[in-house]
Amino acid sequence: xxxxxxxxRTWLVVLNHEEQYSVWPxxxxxxxGWTAVGVxxxxxxxxxxxxTVWTDLRPLSLRRRMAA
Numbered sequence: 001x002x003x004x005x006x007x008x009r010t011w012l013v014v015l016n017h018e019e020q021y022s023v024w025p026x027x028x029x030x031x032x033g034w035t036a037v038g039v040x041x042x043x044x045x046x047x048x049x050x051x052t053v054w055t056d057l058r059p060l061s062l063r064r065r066m067a068a
Contacts, residue, residue, distance in 0.1 A: 011046045013039040018059035021050040 010026040014034040021037075023046045024030050039049050056063065 009043070010040055011043045012036045013046045013049055018061060020057075020059060021054045023047060023050070 011023045012026045012030065013036070014022050014024045014030045015037050016022075016034050022034065023043055024034065024036075026040050030036055039046060041049075058066075
């Protein structure tokens with residue numbers, strides 16, 4: 001994908017079962033195990049949202065083990 005194409009594409013914020021975030025092209029179904037969280041926009045907007053909400057980068061399973 002060329003840089004101009006990436007910049008004009010709409011992206012989704014997706015989340016997996018370990019509460020890890022990523023971005024995915026809005027015109028494609030997220031891969032198995034990933035769910036769209038309802039946020040979409042430019043790649044930069046999506047990454048900014050992820051930077052705001054994903055404050056603990058440890059996977060959910062690790063956070064649960066450490067809390068036990």
